[in-house]
Every structure is written in structure tokens, then in C-alpha cells.
Amino acid sequence: MSTSAATVLDALGDGHxxxxxxxxxxxxxxxxxLADRLPISRPAVSQHLRVLKEAELVVESAAGTRRFYRVNPAGLAAVREYFDRFWSTTLDNFAALAETESTRSTS
Structure with a gap:
């Protein structure tokens, strides 16, 4: 099940x-x-990881009693598509403006 761009952006809205x-x-x-590297407690890291996992931004794997987390590239697809849409529109608008300016300068 693919996550929405809004869910991903909401999850990434927190600095931690x-x-x-x-x-x-x-x-x-x-x-x-992660808790050793961040200025927040281990339970707080676990809560943030839960949100990231629900947003499909990270995946979890077990090795014995330890849980490892890694970035889920597929989870970033929704937000990438969201921003790519803006980028595509911006490029199209720039091309139209450049064409208009080119036509004006040759007239």
C-alpha cells in the first residue's frame, strides 16, 4: 500500500x-x-521511528533481540512525485516564457 505525499510530508515535518x-x-x-546520536531519549526515538514506519519512510528488520531500521527508498516515491509535478510545471512555464521572450526579441 503506497503512502500519500501528505503523510510523508507530515512525518518529515518534525526536526527529530x-x-x-x-x-x-x-x-x-x-x-x-540512534538514541546515542540524538539529543532525545530512546523511547522518543522509538516513537519517531513508529511515525516514520507508518509513513513508509523506514523499514524494520530483526537481528536477534535488536531491531534495525533503514531508509525505505520506495517510501520517498510519493513525496518525490509530488515535488516532481511542481518541477515539471515550472520547467514548462519557463519554456513558454523563453519562447515568448524569443519571439518578442525577433519582432
């Missing part, structure tokens, strides 16, 4: 969750390691 994503971009990490 963005920091978690930045740390996970370096590779999979356990909750304890």
Missing part, C-alpha cells in the same frame, strides 16, 4: 524525524545507536 532520516541515510541502525 528528519535527523533520524539523515542518520539512517548512512545505513541501517538500531534504536539504541
Amino acid at each position: 524525524r528528519r535527523s533520524i532520516m539523515e542518520h539512517l541515510a548512512e545505513g541501517p541502525l538500531a534504536v539504541g545507536v
